[in-house]
Amino acid sequence: MDVKYINPFIQAACDVFGTMLGTRIRRKALALKDMGCPTFDVTAIVGLSGRASGSVVLSVSRPVAFRIVETLLGYQTTEINADVADAVGELANMIAGAAKAKLEHYELSLGLPNVIVGRNHTLFFPTSVRPICILFDCDWGPLAIEAGLACSTAGTSSAETPATVSNASVQGVAP
Secondary structure, three states: OOHHHOHHHHHHHHHHHHHHHOOOOEEEEEEEOOOOOOOOOEEEEEEEEOOEEEEEEEEEOHHHHHHHHHHHHOOOOOOOOHHHHHHHHHHHHHHHHHHHHHOHHHOOEEOOOEEEEOOOOOOOOOOOOOOEEEEEEEOOEEEEEEEEEEEOOOOOOOOOOOOOOOHHHOOOOOO
16 A cells, blocks of 8 residues: 555544544554554454445554543443444544545445454455554554555556555655
8 A cells, every 4th residue: 555545544543533532643653564563452444445445444442442432422431332332433434434535536435334342353454455554642542543445456547556565665654
């Protein structure tokens, strides 16, 4: 995935956390997705399709998930329940929607968010998609966004096909 396609996801995450949750997230690290990319206790996945296809993934730690519920739903919880899954799924949907608006030339459609709860899960993207993992931190704890898009081959010129990036070439990505 070309780094210029990741900036809409980074900006969308920052905007959604700031606007909807009133907290600022800070980017910590950025790397090509590998088996070592952390996934936290609650992970929401939103599929993207259109002139490109892929997914955006929001994975949050328990403290972040609980604060999301507290802020969005107005009550405190200390256990992962259906409200936690729904709130994190909705947040992932908002991030995907905001990024979609910035990538309008791909005519993307969003799938419904799917939520995975539990530790030690691994997400695999299709082989044609090389996702980028962005680690963030906020006052509530750590979180990660994984995003990957691959252009559809039908009707796509080579000029529209994103180049694969290496770990050394992630400069120019929004801070």
